[in-house]
Amino acid sequence: MNASDLMTIREMCDAFDVTPRTLRFYEAKELIRPERQGSRRLYSRRDRARLKLILRGKRFGFSLEDIRQMLNLYAREGSNLAQMQSTYDLARERLRLMEDQRDELEIAIAELKAELDAGAMMIAAARAAD
Amino acid sequence: MNASDLMTIREMCDAFDVTPRTLRFYEAKELIRPERQGSRRLYSRRDRARLKLILRGKRFGFSLEDIRQMLNLYAREGSNLAQMQSTYDLARERLRLMEDQRDELEIAIAELKAELDAGAMMIAAARAAD
């Protein structure tokens, strides 16, 4: 990080634990827009903030396309009510999906555990009969 | 289901809520082996049992390849200790993965909820200032 607060692609990769390919990919998908010094990309503080949001979105299970839309809404006019609302709705929907997924997972875990208990008994039986 | 207990592909689809493509795909992947009457597939009780196991495996998050191996182990010699053990190990590993996934999901849900609460307040504020 130099005086003007700009970072090279490698510094970004080290800082956020991503590959150059990933950063270029996000740029191609219009999720970030680093400035250029000649042909080299230089990432500003703002770019880093966006990347943070992107990575967080991914942890939440949003697709890059979802994230792009939310970022654009966010950026265009921070105070547009309708846009904030639609971002909000999107997030709520995602939350429901995540909760459903968690519930299904919980059920599957319980079932698999039961299965394993039964299987463990069968293995023990086979071993005993050996 | 006729006298000999065999079902056509369509009956199978209706019974298990899958598409013909799916059944043929599973067959190509050597997960099921329906007999033929001419070129037509006919599914036996045994095939249905396997399909049940396949679908259950999918709910557990196993890949078709995992499932294939487990079915083969299961079928070859029901009482081979080493084989049962490896199936068991695979299942235990999968269980761990599922539990990890559930935990991460739980965290992400909590984070997203917090985010939404904050967002809700901002929207409310914007609406009030409107």
Add this chain to the structure above:
DNA sequence: AACAAAGTTGACGTTAACGTAAGGCATAAC
């Protein structure tokens, strides 16, 4: 000047689990 290190732009490859035609028998109904 010469060479290595870092960055750039294409562009094809990967993975899983099917979807989706396209074109062709075959059997069942009318």
Add this chain to the structure above:
DNA sequence: GTTATGCCTTACGTTAACGTCAACTTTGTT
């Protein structure tokens, strides 16, 4: 006999998020 189904095989298409070259240009180092 012919239309209407139903089934068959073959094979390319799909989706997401990058990975993995290849072939250059640019920059830094000695």
